[in-house]
Amino acid sequence: MELLEQRILSDGRLLPGGILKVDSFLNHQMDPQLLQAMAREIKRLFADVRVDRVLTIEASGIAIAILAGLEFGCPVVFAKKSKTKNLADTLYTAEVPSFTHGNTNTVVVSREYLHPGENVLLVDDFLATGAALVGLRALVEQAGGTVVGAAVAIEKVFQEGGNRLRAEGMKVESLARIAAMDDNGITFC
């Protein structure tokens, strides 16, 4: 998606350790018009699929997800990062290791908000190792639903998470696909 790639080049910042900061328009300060355009592109990419529900993970996936849900006309659920290990039988739970923070979060969704037989689209801001999408997929599968695909804003293709999920049969669509980030800047696929 040209609009997003241009914005990454103009406003993104590369930090040491392979971190791409896009918090001026995507995940701290957010540009609603850009995010709406991204949500419409997600709708176009999954136009041929029945989507009953959008599932994302707090906090930075929520804005794109609610705008995507508006396009699909379906409910949006965000998985919560749980501070407790109290795995109540009212929750679906999964473990999600964080590349950025070097820890592991337990993410949870109430059993009331994922159901058998539903088609669920996963939405998130970043795809690197794929750990978040793997965790969200586990939640959907625990509920007996079907993941119809994943839509992410920015994929770090060189980290292989997206390609591994595709090899497993998941339809993964990324609005900006980064082939390389180094001293020479950012190269898109």
Added chain:
Amino acid sequence: MELLEQRILSDGRLLPGGILKVDSFLNHQMDPQLLQAMAREIKRLFADVRVDRVLTIEASGIAIAILAGLEFGCPVVFAKKSKTKNLADTLYTAEVPSFTHGNTNTVVVSREYLHPGENVLLVDDFLATGAALVGLRALVEQAGGTVVGAAVAIEKVFQEGGNRLRAEGMKVESLARIAAMDDNGITFC
């Protein structure tokens, strides 16, 4: 706002300890159409004010805030709950005690995303003690900006936070105002 009040009556649940659960449509599972209608009502309520920026707090304020930002055509910033006490000089910080969780969060916004002279509208899902709005106002004031008001989805009027902020001169608009919650159910103002 009739639409929201009806939804609270049909889908909200009262739990012991004065907790109103609205996580089936507002802050875990979310209804994008309802949230968009709420954002348009917020725009109507603040139509006569210049809004340069919408400020909310993660995670459950983000969805309403991004839709409000779309209506106002301005950037949206969410304050992050910081796990560390590392008050870097790149951040504005405030302490926000949580009524629901019985703890205190440090909330932070990068100094890059709040500026002197800006008109900022605060947006959140709940207003009870007013602690979140007080914290967000402190962030804006540290930056030299002006809070033009606060728009919240649900105000628990009996907890006085909203009226205290109004007495201090803040324009506070709530889409649903709860006068009382008890065994007889929910009464709106």
